[in-house]
Amino acid sequence: MASENPPAGTPLAERASFADSKGKGVDMSEDQTSGGVEDAQTDGAAYRTGASMLRDSEYTVNVQLSDLQADPNNPLYSIKSFEELGLDEAVLRGLREMRFSRPSKIQERALPLLMANPPQNMIGQSQSGTGKTAAFVLNVLSRLDVSPGMINVPQALILAPSRELARQIVGVIQVMGSFIEGLKIATLVPMESNRNQPVEASLVVGTPGTVQDFIRKRLFNTQHVKVLVLDEADNMLDQQGLGDQCIRMKSSLPKTTQIVLFSATFPDSVVRYAHKFAPNANQLTLKHEELTVEGIKQLYLDCDSTEHKYEILVKFYGLLTIGSSIIFVKTRASAAEIERRMIDEGHTVVSLTGGVDGQKRDEVIDSFRKGTAKVLITTNVLARGIDVQTVSMVINYDIPELHAPDAGERVADPQTYLHRIGRTGRFGRVGVAVSFVSNKEEWTMLMDIQKYFGTDIMRVDSRDWDEVEDVVKKVIKPSAK
Known part of the structure; x- marks a missing residue:
């Protein structure tokens, strides 16, 4: 699998010029093999049909x-x-x-x-x-x-x-x-x-x-x-x-x-x-370039595969709990699987997707607001509008994309990216948005998002964990209470 993708840590320019692979690259979601439309649906994703808080002086x-x-x-x-x-x-x-x-x-x-x-x-x-x-x-x-x-x-x-x-x-x-x-x-x-x-x-x-x-x-x-x-x-x-x-x-x-x-x-x-x-x-x-939130540090990490994504996420756990964090995934099944694996390994996380009943959803979001739960795994159903001021980090475990089942290629969704990362950096606070990239398609979508907003998404070498921790802690520790 790794041979079909650029090596982990490959710089942005090299990944952008990586030769088109003959295969489909890493399968982003093993739960798509379950067959059912409900299981594989992109929960809350915008359709291709057209589909925080900034320092006030910056726009x-x-x-x-x-x-x-x-x-x-x-x-x-x-x-x-x-x-x-x-x-x-x-x-x-x-x-x-x-x-x-x-x-x-x-x-x-x-x-x-x-x-x-x-x-x-x-x-x-x-x-x-x-x-x-x-x-x-x-x-x-x-x-x-x-x-x-x-x-x-x-x-x-x-x-x-x-x-x-x-x-x-x-x-x-x-x-x-x-x-x-x-x-x-x-x-x-x-x-x-x-x-x-x-x-x-x-x-x-x-x-x-x-x-x-x-x-x-x-x-x-x-x-x-x-x-x-x-x-x-x-x-x-x-x-x-x-x-x-x-x-x-x-x-x-x-x-x-x-x-x-x-x-x-x-x-x-x-x-x-x-x-x-x-x-x-x-x-x-507002102009596209003025939409991204000034107080949010945007990063990306290269991963070798879908499994490597999960391993990096687990390593992130100590950083995720400095404040509160939201992990965005593509499907309901992915959210449930990541929650199950992390809990089995002794980590405290909760998940919320459109498939959860109303009372349970209320309990989960209320516990997250109160800080009882500090790590929330969710889909695009919570990408918009939710304001939890203690959120210091957002993880794009899956790059947001438009729901385009008939398209020949995956299409980035800049609007959803903006809404997702806007869950941190609220009311002038600082925050970190980290995107995981594990194949060329994901890299291309992230590059399209970067171009759309005219912003810089900083590469951090996933092989150098000391650097990852240093960059993230410099941003979120001063804002954590």
């Missing part, structure tokens, strides 16, 4: 207004403090509770546009961890009527692609809205016990399929919904099934509903579709 938010005659640099379209927005004191108290002293760059530009009256649609893009969740939650809370006659009437709907992200958004709302008298929140996610009860809350957070199910059963009255938010919007509009559900949902809302789309990434093909979904929207964008 520029570009604003394109729906009113092309207006000047986006007008002071009316920017703020320097939350007080300038004329917020209710209860909301300001919630912001102080969250320790928001001043708006981030995305909030400076997004909030005046989001909260303008009459409401305007928005398509907003910013790096992971720059406060986009707080921005759309602030807008939603400011538009709710929580008078006695309206507290049980749904007035805002926030959609997220996963159960975990929906629960996390609810957590943000609960803190920011903790001083709002009469605020009621409904969480509509898969595998909950309230599937046959009518929605009686002013704010609804959920996943597209479950929310659509409530609407279909006439358990969710959408006649008074003022705001629809899609978090990780590119993923939902681009993914097969979710996009159709979002369209059906939107068609059930009043024509005057404000449509807000937020994500760290918006591929060009999705942007075109997003403008149809949210017509006449104000748009906030």
